[in-house]
Amino acid sequence: MAQKEKKQTAVLNHIAVYVADLQKATDFYHGIFDLEIIPEPFKDGRHTWFTLGPAGQLHLIQGAKASTVHDKNEHLCFSVPSIETFIKKLNSKNINFEDWGGTAKGITNRADGIKQVYFKDPDGHWLEVNDDK
Template sequence: MLTFSFNHIALSVKNVNQSLEFYQKVFQLEEIKNTASESKTRWLSLNEGKQLHLIPRPNFQIKVNKAVHFALTTSNLDSFISNLKELNIDYSDWRNTPNKDYIRKDGIRQVYFQDPDGYWIEVNNDI
């Protein structure tokens, strides 16, 4: 039987520098070397060997909806939400209630917000 583990997520972005700044500011991610090519794609470390790749596509039309998202988890969701407020980043629950977190049936709290290209990001406390 084959086994798999998560390696990276890649996002097409209109302005790679703006997106890099956003992810560094919101998640305090460290930029790492793009070892795959000499392209302008920028890589960020998600720790434990996991990565976020930002691929510049300035003329690409990006279509998104909340059901297509990626999720990160933190042990201190309240602190993270405070950080979103300080950065003036709007967030909502799954039902789009502004500035509200959501508690799932299994007790996990979560919030959703969008990056500069409109990609949806979930942050939860599922640790």
């Protein structure tokens, strides 16, 4: 029997997030997620690049005109080893979070046992953090 050759699939390279205040957004993502800043080629003061390890990169781009209302269904998701420890970090930084339904300080417990919280970055982009193993 002939073996089927596996097709090469596309892989994620980066996610770009348009922000109004680059320094504020950079401080937020670095401070909340401990992301490592990596060199960016433009060197124009309008970009911050973070590594996301094997998942790719997160690019923050200065230039958004105003805060926009974003739907929670459109969000970035990060996994952490302990949702409880992460919630303590959010509380220490006075960052409001909620469950999927919008209950303040709530935690969503998915049917598969994964715990999730949702909150917004300084530009109103929704973020999910879960303890997916």
